[in-house]
Amino acid sequence: MIPATIRIILDEHAALSAMLRSLLMMLKQGPGDVQPEVFFDVLRAMLFYIDEFPERQHHPKESRLLFPRVARVAPQTVETIRHLEMDHGNGERSVRALQHQLIAWEVLGEPRRAVFESAAHAYVAFYLEHMRIEEEVILPAAEKGLDAADWQALDAAFGTNHDPLTGSYPRDEAYDRLFTRIVMKAPAPIGLGPCPVRPAAGHQPVSR
Numbered sequence: 001m002i003p004a005t006i007r008i009i010l011d012e013h014a015a016l017s018a019m020l021r022s023l024l025m026m027l028k029q030g031p032g033d034v035q036p037e038v039f040f041d042v043l044r045a046m047l048f049y050i051d052e053f054p055e056r057q058h059h060p061k062e063s064r065l066l067f068p069r070v071a072r073v074a075p076q077t078v079e080t081i082r083h084l085e086m087d088h089g090n091g092e093r094s095v096r097a098l099q100h101q102l103i104a105w106e107v108l109g110e111p112r113r114a115v116f117e118s119a120a121h122a123y124v125a126f127y128l129e130h131m132r133i134e135e136e137v138i139l140p141a142a143e144k145g146l147d148a149a150d151w152q153a154l155d156a157a158f159g160t161n162h163d164p165l166t167g168s169y170p171r172d173e174a175y176d177r178l179f180t181r182i183v184m185k186a187p188a189p190i191g192l193g194p195c196p197v198r199p200a201a202g203h204q205p206v207s208r
Helices: 004-029 036-052 054-073 075-108 110-145 148-158 173-183
Strands: none
Touching (some): 004 036, 036 173
8 A cells, every 4th residue: 555645745746747737838828918817816826836835835844754764764865865855945946936027027018928938937847857756766765665653754744734736635724715716717737717728638627
């Protein structure tokens, strides 16, 4: 049986991947001339979600609880863990910069669009690669090397997460409002709003 912590991390990665890909779909669509305020509102909510949940709940628990245990039982992962820790710091700074660049685009107009779009594409590529490394290197090492006491501590900690997009774990009213705001306006696969491009086969809106 897959440990609960690994299942939670994979679920959160899947939700974040869908969010990141939807952000790029939104950019491809662009703000248009009819409801640009909706476009910017959705992007702000998406970036807030990334800053609020993965950066403040998901990553700290990985850094504080998961990575040290994996380094102890799988020393061959230490260099990879150092790289992932640097990613955590860089990712937090990057998403804050993206929030600022989005406001600049919304307020100052088209001259600021290219800066945001370039940074957003780079951020999505960075984050998807970060999650791939965790899933292909760290989680298998954890599953192989950690003992029952390790999993008990990790499961207790990660089980308190409140990711509004996975819908599998304890609900939080504030995060529910964020979920509703995104899912009702954003395109598939993250939301129920109009999809600017035809989704890939099998992609469905996230639901609970």
